[in-house]
Amino acid sequence: DQQVKQNSPSLSVQEGRISILNCDYTNSMFDYFLWYKKYPAEGPTFLISISSIKDKNEDGRFTVFLNKSAKHLSLHIVPSQPGDSAVYFCAAIASGSRLTFGEGTQLTVNP
Amino acid sequence: NAGVTQTPKFQVLKTGQSMTLQCAQDMNHEYMSWYRQDPGMGLRLIHYSVGAGITDQGEVPNGYNVSRSTTEDFPLRLLSAAPSQTSVYFCASSFSGTAYSPLHFGNGTRLTVT
Numbered sequence: 459d460q461q462v463k464q465n466s467p468s469l470s471v472q473e474g475r476i477s478i479l480n481c482d483y484t485n486s487m488f489d490y491f492l493w494y495k496k497y498p499a500e501g502p503t504f505l506i507s508i509s510s511i512k513d514k515n516e517d518g519r520f521t522v523f524l525n526k527s528a529k530h531l532s533l534h535i536v537p538s539q540p541g542d543s544a545v546y547f548c549a550a551i552a553s554g555s556r557l558t559f560g561e562g563t564q565l566t567v568n569p
Numbered sequence: 570n571a572g573v574t575q576t577p578k579f580q581v582l583k584t585g586q587s588m589t590l591q592c593a594q595d596m597n598h599e600y601m602s603w604y605r606q607d608p609g610m611g612l613r614l615i616h617y618s619v620g621a622g623i624t625d626q627g628e629v630p631n632g633y634n635v636s637r638s639t640t641e642d643f644p645l646r647l648l649s650a651a652p653s654q655t656s657v658y659f660c661a662s663s664f665s666g667t668a669y670s671p672l673h674f675g676n677g678t679r680l681t682v683t
Contacts, residue, residue: 467609492671501573501659501674502612547611556627557672559604559611 461485462550464560472568477535479563481548484529488550488558493522493533496545496562505546506533538567571595575660575675582650582682590645590678592660598673600663601643605629605656606677612659618643650682 462483471477481491489510494502508515508522508531515522521534535542548560576591594601602617614627618637632654634646643662647654657679661672 462611464611490669494672499676501661501676502672503674504671507671549612556614556617559613561609561611 460561461488462548462558462560464546464548464563466563467561468564468566470566470568471538473540474537477533477538477542477565477567479533479535479546479548479565481531481533481560482529483531483550485550485552485558486529487552487555489553490551491522491524491531492549492551492557493520494547494549494559496547502547535565538565540567540569543567573660573662573673573675575658575678577678578676580678580680582647582680584650584652584682586650588647588650590647590658590660590680592643592645592675593641594643594660594662594673595641596662596664596673597640598662598664599640600665600670601637602627602661602672603633603635603643603645604659604661606659607656615645615658647680650680652682654680655682656680 492507493505495505496502506520524531545562547562549557573594599620603615604612613629616635618624624635657677659677660675663670663672
């Protein structure tokens with residue numbers, strides 16, 4: 459039972475454009491959401507997070523949006539840069555539980 | 570400050586062999602964990618520890634053992650390797666183990682079991 463799903467295995471965008479990575483979840487008890495970024499041959503690194511009491515969190519070029527009624531969150535990268543090419547994992551947690559990760563989305567930003 | 574260090578980077582085992590994946594962190598983090606990453610399945614929690622002497626099972630613990638004798642080290646033991654354990658393994662640590670303390674990952678161990 460995959461409680462966190464990233465339905466797009468891959469996404470390709472042009473440099474300078476917006477990248478939108480999507481994530482859906484089924485557990486309504488999730489109260490905190492995170493995005494991790496992973497380059498080849500490296501471990502994931504924390505990127506940005508959002509609490510369920512908010513609907514938006516912004517950090518530089520990265521913005522995460524949360525739509526609780528739709529059980530959907532998205533990561534926007536504007537403008538996209540070639541160095542953003544990586545696998546992006548969304549993750550979610552409910553109080554007292556452990557992190558649940560999505561399958562990941564491979565983002566490729568073309569120069 | 571090395572962060573989370575995993576050894577080895579690569580390993581090939583034959584079915585039935587045993588081995589230990591090493592993980593060490595120098596950030597004085599109480600929480601440490603092991604994940605495996607498989608294509609199309611994301612990162613799945615194998616075992617975790619909230620402090621020295623305390624370990625618990627995650628989502629996919631079968632075939633693996635862990636111990637936590639020090640704050641710094643959290644080795645993962647494969648008792649009798651099986652082809653289904655072919656994967657990339659990541660060790661991760663955090664200050665408190667809650668979502669409010671993001672995980673710091675090592676660079677992974679790529680294991681192939683033939």
